[in-house]
Amino acid sequence: MPVISENYIPPGIFKSGDASTIYAATLRKVEIPIFERERIELSDGDFLDIDWSYPANRNSKNLVILLHGLAGKADRPYMKGMARAFNLKNWTAVGMNFRGCSDELNRLYKSYHAGASDDLAELMTHILSLKEYNKIALIGFSLGGNMLMKYLGENRSLPDEVIGAVGVSVPCDLSGSLGAINRMRNFVYSKRFELNLKQHLYERAEKFPDHLNKKDISACSSLRDIDDLYTSRAHGYKNAADYYKKTSALVYLKGIRKPTLMINAENDSFLSQKCYPIEIAENSEFLHLEIPKYGGHVGFVTRAPLYYHEKRAVEFIESL
Known part of the structure; x- marks a missing residue:
C-alpha cells in the first residue's frame, strides 16, 4: 500500500x-x-x-x-x-x-x-x-x-x-528502539521505565527467590540489563539480543x-x-x-x- x-x-x-x-x-x-x-x-x-x-x-x-x-x-x-x-x-x-x-x-x-x-x-x-x-x-x-x-x-x-x-x-x-530510548535526550523516560520494571522485579523476587534476587536486580542500570537478567531468560531466549531478534x-x-x-x-x-x-x-x-x-x-x-x-x-x- x-x-x-x-x-x-x-x-x-x-x-x-x-x-x-x-x-x-x-x-x-x-x-x-x-x-x-x-x-x-x-x-x-x-x-x-x-x-x-x-x-x-x-x-x-x-x-x-x-x-x-x-x-x-x-x-x-x-x-x-x-x-x-x-x-x-x-x-x-x-x-x-x-x-x-x-x-x-x-x-x-x-x-x-x-x-x-x-x-x-x-x-x-x-x-x-x-x-x-x-x-x-x-x-x-x-x-x-x-x-x-x-x-x-x-x-x-x-x-x-x-x-x-x-x-x-x-x-x-526492538534493538534499534532500545538504542533510541537509551540516548541521553531520553534519560528521564528510560530511567522511569527502569525504576518501574525494577519494582516489578523486586516483587517477583520475593515470590520466586530461587530464580531472582534483589542484588542482581539492583545491579541493573539500563533496560537492556533488565532484558538480559529477566525478560529474555524467563521467556526462553538466550539473552537480550536473542529476544530482540526473535520478537521484533x-x-x-x-x-x-x-x-x-x-x-x-x-x-x-x-x-x-x-x-x-x-x-x-x-x-x-x-x-x-x-x-x-x-x-x-x-x-x-x-x-x-x-x-x-x-x-x-x-x-x-x-x-x-
Missing part, C-alpha cells in the same frame, strides 16, 4: 514530541464508565485480567481489543481514550492487561514481553467462545503494537471475525494478511529508523503506514477530546 499522507497539525506546544508524549501519558484525563473486569484462566495455569467497556447499546456485535505498552495496563489514558472513541461508535472495547500488569502478580515466574503473541491468541480464543461478536478489531500501543504486528504476521490461522488492526507508535525494531515485529510485517494501519510519528524519539518500514508497506497489500510529522510517542494531542490517532483508528476500522 502507498504510504498514507496525513494532515495532523497539533496545537501550539504539542508540536514538540516531548510535550505531546508527556502530556498524553501523565496529564490527560479521560472520563469513561468503569471497566468491568474478567479473569481468564490460561492453558499453562496462569491468568489474564481483561477490562470491558461498553457502548450505550450493550448488545453491540462489534468488539475492539486494546493492547497496552511497556509497564502499562488497561486504565492508562491512552487505553481509555481509544476505548471511549470506539464506544461512541457503538463498539464494545476490552483492554488486555498483560501478565503481571493488573492489580495482582501473575502466578508464574514468566510475565509478559513484546513478542508474547500466544497470550493474545488465548484471549482471542476466549472472545470467540462467547459467540457474541461478528466483527473484531485490534489496537496495539508501543510494546503492545509490536506484539500485535507479530501476531498478525505469524504463520497462524486468524479468525474470520478479525477485520483489521491498528498499531500506534510501534517499536517494530519487523520480520513479521510481510506476513500480515489483514488490513492493518501503523501510525508512527516522525518526531517519536523512542523509535529507530527501521521503525518506519516504508518499503515493506509500499510492497504490501495489507500494511498501511502513516508517518505524521508530529505526535511524539502515543501523543497526537488535539484540542478536542478525541485525539488524532483515535480518530484515525476509528476511521480506518470502520472503513473495512
Whole structure:
C-alpha cells in the first residue's frame, strides 16, 4: 500500500514530541464508565485480567481489543481514550492487561514481553467462545503494537471475525528502539521505565527467590540489563539480543494478511529508523503506514477530546 499522507497539525506546544508524549501519558484525563473486569484462566495455569467497556447499546456485535505498552495496563489514558472513541461508535472495547500488569502478580515466574503473541491468541480464543461478536478489531500501543504486528504476521490461522488492526507508535525494531530510548535526550523516560520494571522485579523476587534476587536486580542500570537478567531468560531466549531478534515485529510485517494501519510519528524519539518500514508497506497489500510529522510517542494531542490517532483508528476500522 502507498504510504498514507496525513494532515495532523497539533496545537501550539504539542508540536514538540516531548510535550505531546508527556502530556498524553501523565496529564490527560479521560472520563469513561468503569471497566468491568474478567479473569481468564490460561492453558499453562496462569491468568489474564481483561477490562470491558461498553457502548450505550450493550448488545453491540462489534468488539475492539486494546493492547497496552511497556509497564502499562488497561486504565492508562491512552487505553481509555481509544476505548471511549470506539464506544461512541457503538463498539464494545476490552483492554488486555498483560501478565503481571493488573492489580495482582501473575502466578508464574514468566510475565509478559513484546513478542508474547500466544497470550493474545488465548484471549482471542476466549472472545470467540462467547459467540457474541461478528466483527473484531485490534489496537496495539508501543510494546503492545509490536506484539500485535507479530501476531498478525505469524504463520497462524486468524479468525474470520478479525477485520483489521491498528498499531500506534510501534517499536517494530526492538534493538534499534532500545538504542533510541537509551540516548541521553531520553534519560528521564528510560530511567522511569527502569525504576518501574525494577519494582516489578523486586516483587517477583520475593515470590520466586530461587530464580531472582534483589542484588542482581539492583545491579541493573539500563533496560537492556533488565532484558538480559529477566525478560529474555524467563521467556526462553538466550539473552537480550536473542529476544530482540526473535520478537521484533519487523520480520513479521510481510506476513500480515489483514488490513492493518501503523501510525508512527516522525518526531517519536523512542523509535529507530527501521521503525518506519516504508518499503515493506509500499510492497504490501495489507500494511498501511502513516508517518505524521508530529505526535511524539502515543501523543497526537488535539484540542478536542478525541485525539488524532483515535480518530484515525476509528476511521480506518470502520472503513473495512
